[in-house]
Amino acid sequence: MTTTFSAGDTAWVLAAAALVLLMTPGLAFFYGGMTRAKSVLNMMMMSFGAIALVGVLWVLIGYSMSFGTDWFGGLVGNFDKFALHGTLSTGDDMALAGTIPELAFVGFQGVFAIITVALISGAIADRAKFGAWMVFAFFFSILVYFPVAHWVFDANKDANGNFIGGWLNGLGVIDFAGGTAVHINAGAAGLALALILGKRNGFGKDPNHRPHNLPFVMLGAGLLWFGWFGFNAGSALGANGVAAFAWINTLVAPCAAVLGWLIVEKLRDGHATSLGAASGAVAGLVAVTPACAAISPLWAIVLGLLAGAVCALAVGLKYRFGYDDSLDVVGVHLVGGIVGTLFIGLAAGPGAPSKGQGLFYGGGFELLGKQAIGAGSVLVYSFVLSLVIGWIISKTMGFRVSTEAEEAGVDIALHAETAYSAGTAGSTGASFHPLGSKAQAEVDAFNADDLLARPSGKQTGKKINA
Amino acid sequence: MKLITAIVRPEKLDVIREALEAYGVQGITVSAASGYGQQRGYTEVYRGAEYSVDLLPKIRIEVLATDDQTDDILDVIITTSNTGRAGDGKVWTVDVHEAIRVRTGERGAAAI
Numbered sequence: 001m002t003t004t005f006s007a008g009d010t011a012w013v014l015a016a017a018a019l020v021l022l023m024t025p026g027l028a029f030f031y032g033g034m035t036r037a038k039s040v041l042n043m044m045m046m047s048f049g050a051i052a053l054v055g056v057l058w059v060l061i062g063y064s065m066s067f068g069t070d071w072f073g074g075l076v077g078n079f080d081k082f083a084l085h086g087t088l089s090t091g092d093d094m095a096l097a098g099t100i101p102e103l104a105f106v107g108f109q110g111v112f113a114i115i116t117v118a119l120i121s122g123a124i125a126d127r128a129k130f131g132a133w134m135v136f137a138f139f140f141s142i143l144v145y146f147p148v149a150h151w152v153f154d155a156n157k158d159a160n161g162n163f164i165g166g167w168l169n170g171l172g173v174i175d176f177a178g179g180t181a182v183h184i185n186a187g188a189a190g191l192a193l194a195l196i197l198g199k200r201n202g203f204g205k206d207p208n209h210r211p212h213n214l215p216f217v218m219l220g221a222g223l224l225w226f227g228w229f230g231f232n233a234g235s236a237l238g239a240n241g242v243a244a245f246a247w248i249n250t251l252v253a254p255c256a257a258v259l260g261w262l263i264v265e266k267l268r269d270g271h272a273t274s275l276g277a278a279s280g281a282v283a284g285l286v287a288v289t290p291a292c293a294a295i296s297p298l299w300a301i302v303l304g305l306l307a308g309a310v311c312a313l314a315v316g317l318k319y320r321f322g323y324d325d326s327l328d329v330v331g332v333h334l335v336g337g338i339v340g341t342l343f344i345g346l347a348a349g350p351g352a353p354s355k356g357q358g359l360f361y362g363g364g365f366e367l368l369g370k371q372a373i374g375a376g377s378v379l380v381y382s383f384v385l386s387l388v389i390g391w392i393i394s395k396t397m398g399f400r401v402s403t404e405a406e407e408a409g410v411d412i413a414l415h416a417e418t419a420y421s422a423g424t425a426g427s428t429g430a431s432f433h434p435l436g437s438k439a440q441a442e443v444d445a446f447n448a449d450d451l452l453a454r455p456s457g458k459q460t461g462k463k464i465n466a
Numbered sequence: 467m468k469l470i471t472a473i474v475r476p477e478k479l480d481v482i483r484e485a486l487e488a489y490g491v492q493g494i495t496v497s498a499a500s501g502y503g504q505q506r507g508y509t510e511v512y513r514g515a516e517y518s519v520d521l522l523p524k525i526r527i528e529v530l531a532t533d534d535q536t537d538d539i540l541d542v543i544i545t546t547s548n549t550g551r552a553g554d555g556k557v558w559t560v561d562v563h564e565a566i567r568v569r570t571g572e573r574g575a576a577a578i
Contacts, residue, residue: 209517210517269511275513316515
């Protein structure tokens, strides 16, 4: 198959990849605002830790395992492209993926891997050891995300045009930008970790568990939405009509989802809340992710309303079933991902770029069945593997901080930092010194009393009772 | 001498302070306080979960007054801080044995 390089497509995909990277710091704000003030830094660090670790893993083996030559009948890629081998040649002979350099595709897919891992951290807010989280992120990436990305996204064909990509892709499951690979995957893993770690102390009772900074949550949701245009429209891998189609759906579905969530809140709780608006936007974005090139904008509005309302109801499940999915990774990402993935089986229409006919367009139950297989297989695989990885970590190095550390706040216990010092400024009784042996020696030699006692020094104060 | 302590709505601080100044009060002490009275607190809702917040933010105003000023100052505070709704706060007085101005050592009414 011969393809030609397109500067326009390349420019868009590179920009889209940068937008998707911004989603993870956005997620850090979204999640950070929802935690207590004493654990906001740890919450944000789990996202930044995912960026650092998964970024490196992706270049080393992730891309190869996701998009390298297929192994085991569509289950995983091999290690032929270790450290991006075969994609780096420059000049005229640069390897292309479609009309863009393969390297641009590597980058675009890499930021998907990063945010998928970061999403999981919302289920274990306030109580996970940072080191254990990083170990989990390492094994989840290798054992779960890279294979699942291969299942869903790899559409490679051999020289004769025979399909040699991932098994879900080959089956005909429609997942344009990662409803299964990213959101169901992260949501199922989040549920597994919430069960492994157990509830926070005071879960469901302590009023201090409420979000400490809702403007952060709104800011984070805004950054996520902005980046999501790269996530969905970038998945067209070109500056074209498919990208525009996905873009419009990425606008309208979250808008409808905000309305859906707020209507449920107003009817159920009596108030339309800012946390609800931010959550509704994210729920709509999650749901439209797999569907954004498969359903018309009119159906995207229906999907958004549905996803907003369903997710608003689903976030209450944790109180009913007694698991502490702290920031509702299950209620928003797992449930939203399932709603969007299955909705394709109903409303996928002939006018949309992704070819497939849903139930409403005379396609019968075939596509719906495939979508269910896609959602179910990723859900079960991710949940079981995450449960095993999390269980092994909790039995070896321990996954959860001590009760004392949780009460004091994981920011101080894990990172030796605090986000805020309001109310204590100027009278903390604290001391400060630079770290390091030389600096420490100078600090030790320094004695403030010497300054006061020095006879030649400028002294303005009088001795009392002299 | 009396110490007048008023626990009032935070948003009423400015109007109370201006009224006290107009009456002739020289100085007041203001501090942040939190608490609840008969009406208790309020309820916040986050993703369908309710959190009841019982300790509400209040302002504590303390004024030293001579005995003959006390009733007038109480009137000023009560009329300016009253909204007619629950949560307006409380005012009380206690006897003060001595007051001393730190800078000059003046005592009693002169220190007020």
